[in-house]
Amino acid sequence: MSEKKERIILDVAYQPQVRTTQDTKRLMLDVMIALLPAIIVGVLQFGLYPLVLLLTGVCSAVFWEWGYRRLFKKDASIGDLSAALTGLLLGLTMPPTAPWWLPVIGTFFGIVVVKQLYGGIGKNFLNPALAGRAFLFSSYATIMATWSIPNALSGTVDGTTMATPLAGMYGDGLPAYFTAKSMFMGYLPGCIGEISAFALLLGGAYLIWRKVISWRIPVSFIGTVGLLTLIFGKSGYSNGQWMLYNLFSGSLMLGAIFMATDYATSPVTLNGQLVYGAGCGLLTVLIRYFGGFPEGTTYAILIMNLCTWALDKAFHRHQFGVSKADIAFKKAEKLAAKEAAKYE
Amino acid sequence: MTHTFKGGVHPNYMKAPQVPISVVTPPPEVVIPMVQHIGAPCKPLVAKGDYVKMGQKIGENPAPVSAPVHASVSGKVVAVEPRPHPLGDMIMSVVIENDYQDTPCEDLAPLTEEELKSPEAILTRMREAGVVGMGGAMFPTAFKVRSGIGKVDKLVINGAECEPYLNGDHLTMLNYPEKLLKGIELVRIAGGVKKAFYGIEVNKQDAIDLLNSFHPEQYGIEIVPEAVKYPQGGEKMQVKAVTGREVKPGGLPAGVGCTVVSTRTCYAIYQACYEGKPVIERIVTVGGSAVDGPHNALTRVGTPLGYLAEQCGGFVKTPRKIVLGGPMMGICATSFEAPTIKGTAGVLYFTEEEDRMVENPQCIRCGKCITVCPMNLEPVFMYMYYNKGDYENMEKYHVMDCFECGSCAFNCPARMPLTHAFKTAKLMFQDKAAREKAAAEAKAAKEAQK
Numbered sequence: 001m002s003e004k005k006e007r008i009i010l011d012v013a014y015q016p017q018v019r020t021t022q023d024t025k026r027l028m029l030d031v032m033i034a035l036l037p038a039i040i041v042g043v044l045q046f047g048l049y050p051l052v053l054l055l056t057g058v059c060s061a062v063f064w065e066w067g068y069r070r071l072f073k074k075d076a077s078i079g080d081l082s083a084a085l086t087g088l089l090l091g092l093t094m095p096p097t098a099p100w101w102l103p104v105i106g107t108f109f110g111i112v113v114v115k116q117l118y119g120g121i122g123k124n125f126l127n128p129a130l131a132g133r134a135f136l137f138s139s140y141a142t143i144m145a146t147w148s149i150p151n152a153l154s155g156t157v158d159g160t161t162m163a164t165p166l167a168g169m170y171g172d173g174l175p176a177y178f179t180a181k182s183m184f185m186g187y188l189p190g191c192i193g194e195i196s197a198f199a200l201l202l203g204g205a206y207l208i209w210r211k212v213i214s215w216r217i218p219v220s221f222i223g224t225v226g227l228l229t230l231i232f233g234k235s236g237y238s239n240g241q242w243m244l245y246n247l248f249s250g251s252l253m254l255g256a257i258f259m260a261t262d263y264a265t266s267p268v269t270l271n272g273q274l275v276y277g278a279g280c281g282l283l284t285v286l287i288r289y290f291g292g293f294p295e296g297t298t299y300a301i302l303i304m305n306l307c308t309w310a311l312d313k314a315f316h317r318h319q320f321g322v323s324k325a326d327i328a329f330k331k332a333e334k335l336a337a338k339e340a341a342k343y344e
Numbered sequence: 345m346t347h348t349f350k351g352g353v354h355p356n357y358m359k360a361p362q363v364p365i366s367v368v369t370p371p372p373e374v375v376i377p378m379v380q381h382i383g384a385p386c387k388p389l390v391a392k393g394d395y396v397k398m399g400q401k402i403g404e405n406p407a408p409v410s411a412p413v414h415a416s417v418s419g420k421v422v423a424v425e426p427r428p429h430p431l432g433d434m435i436m437s438v439v440i441e442n443d444y445q446d447t448p449c450e451d452l453a454p455l456t457e458e459e460l461k462s463p464e465a466i467l468t469r470m471r472e473a474g475v476v477g478m479g480g481a482m483f484p485t486a487f488k489v490r491s492g493i494g495k496v497d498k499l500v501i502n503g504a505e506c507e508p509y510l511n512g513d514h515l516t517m518l519n520y521p522e523k524l525l526k527g528i529e530l531v532r533i534a535g536g537v538k539k540a541f542y543g544i545e546v547n548k549q550d551a552i553d554l555l556n557s558f559h560p561e562q563y564g565i566e567i568v569p570e571a572v573k574y575p576q577g578g579e580k581m582q583v584k585a586v587t588g589r590e591v592k593p594g595g596l597p598a599g600v601g602c603t604v605v606s607t608r609t610c611y612a613i614y615q616a617c618y619e620g621k622p623v624i625e626r627i628v629t630v631g632g633s634a635v636d637g638p639h640n641a642l643t644r645v646g647t648p649l650g651y652l653a654e655q656c657g658g659f660v661k662t663p664r665k666i667v668l669g670g671p672m673m674g675i676c677a678t679s680f681e682a683p684t685i686k687g688t689a690g691v692l693y694f695t696e697e698e699d700r701m702v703e704n705p706q707c708i709r710c711g712k713c714i715t716v717c718p719m720n721l722e723p724v725f726m727y728m729y730y731n732k733g734d735y736e737n738m739e740k741y742h743v744m745d746c747f748e749c750g751s752c753a754f755n756c757p758a759r760m761p762l763t764h765a766f767k768t769a770k771l772m773f774q775d776k777a778a779r780e781k782a783a784a785e786a787k788a789a790k791e792a793q794k
Contacts, residue, residue, distance in 0.1 A: 008662060008663065008680075010663070010664065010665060010666060010676065010677070010678060010679075011664050011665045011676065011699075012665075012676040012678055013665070013676055013701075013764070014675070014761070014763055014764035014767050014768075015671075015672060015673050015674060015675065015748060015750040015753075015763055015764075015767075016671060016672045016673070016750030016751075016753050016754045016763060017665065017667045017671040017672075017674060017676070017692070017694060017698065017699075018355060018356070018508065018671040018672070018698055018700075018754065019700040019701075019753070019754055019756075019759060020353070020355075020754055020755050020756075020757070021700075022755075022757050023700075023702075023757045023758070023759065024706075024708055024757050024758050026757070027708075027710070027757050075704055077706075080706075082708075120706065121706050121708055122706055122707045122708040122709045122758075214715070263708045263709050263710040263711070264708060264709045267711075268709060268710070268711030268714050268722070268724050269711075269714065269722065270714065270715070273711075312725070316722065316741075317720055317722070318720065319593055319719055319720045319721055319742045319745050320580065320584075320590060320591075320593070320718065320719040320720045320745070321580070321590040321591050321592045321593050321595070321719075321745075322592075322593060323590070326592075
């Protein structure tokens, strides 16, 4: 018996010997599940065609990732579902009547140029879905700004296309058929996935409950936009109304909950995340108030993506056991050494 | 109100305190390694062919940081030679052929009433009985308590048992509450401390209630309920939770006036002082999917791991890993021949089921390691610099403050070998420091020659 046992080859590893059940694939799947309410609202408002766009987005993103990894003889990585999620997110930022091939181009830019050329998952410094969207936005400006009428407003508005509430708010006035409540529910024109703040918040709550994301980035992002629009209102609107209109229109919720929280392109330090969220909020408001585009979430997040590394460095935290007095003492010591060096 | 610290994880606890303590028949041959503590290794006091009694001292070293070892059975010494050690390597061991008589050795008599009040007598007995930190660190307790005299004003007893699987502390509380409290009182007297704080996680509420019914205040003990979270039983976390004090980086709990002693150690001290019994057995939780368990097995020191599994019903599946201690901080044994030692709180026979490793893991920068690190470190960056071999930045990110609790690696969805990297990095730093010291000494010696 003991002879037989010795033939078993034992594994040896450093601790820990057990691991959490949550893995990369499960995280990505959870984000997709959290997007379901937004997808359902998109289909209810714009019909079944948006599903084609989502599908081409997902399939093309997976194809580009698979093709690139295969062409350059790298380990297959489509199993982690990260590429599929990028495709889905990009699809959700398409206008509901975009041609089917548009997401294919967007995912090529997002997956190959932004993600894979920098080494794949976790190494890109821009959000691939948003970078793809920004690419399409500058290449196909007309298509990307053509908004069809949601089913909820089909009796109220004539024609086939209409302006988004943001265009009205920052242009010649918000039409009366937009109320804070209808905007919250998603009765407004816009990208497939961005229209319903309610559906997106539902998904956000799921993500926080599943511990996929922390509250820090969404809360500081949405909070900053809310606070700034509350303080700097617009004549013709009460400040509270103006804030609600701003929160529920455009892609703020989609951006704050699903885009800004992208792991690879947001800070990992806890205070860094708060500042990053606040920065996204500030830039969004600045672009909305003063920028050339009616909507600024995409560029606000992309710009803050570029600051991620600096934020992580700046908010490097002190280890356990270091009190505020210790930090002050260390600073004073450094200063004294500098002073002493001056006189030498 | 439960007390706790910031960070930490919630592993699947897999605890089974309802399984009663089972006594493992001592093996026909026990292997007693001369290293069962941190510090100077013991020198064997017996030779091949000698007859030893149960509890007889068979190895010791006069160095202050050391603890003697004792025979866990009576019988004939059949070999004094290097044998596989549970922590790896071959270590000088005394092999005793069991005569199954358990003839007791009378060298250690129970302490008298008077001696039980004298710190010196208790400390001497702790040392003589070979008491070490039985939570797993195996630091000689007598030295720890003695070096804290005068500096320490709060004694912290660790009853968190935050590691998954392990039940030894919980069962000790439930089965010997009064003896345990008396053991804690002895440590308190020995350390010259007025009050002891006993931190217990609230998943052991039955034990808290039972201990409270024995009026711990008459022994100078206060029971502190703690939140259920890993690594609550880490020394620094325990001090933080119970007293609110934070141990300085690179410091010891004594630096903030605390000494931390584990539950099982206190019980061992009770046995040493009241019963005159050295450390020769302990409760070992035997678990994992390779055995039909779990078992809470009262096991003699020196029981080979293969034999222990046989006694607990044998393997139902082929084991792939043998983990000594809990799965979060436990290390892997390399041989079935290696024996259990004083610090072995659990022996887990794991198969592929528990193993969730992946090949070629890719960090996704989720930052989940940062939120759980109890030392407020940033494992994601420490790992990045480790991969680059960037010592300077590793130090800047305080890799030396990592106490290898494994929370970051446990929580990593990408399965990065974080703790492994930091342990390796720390060893590299120690090695570097040792090399630099040796070089400086050689240089000084050369100059002296001139």
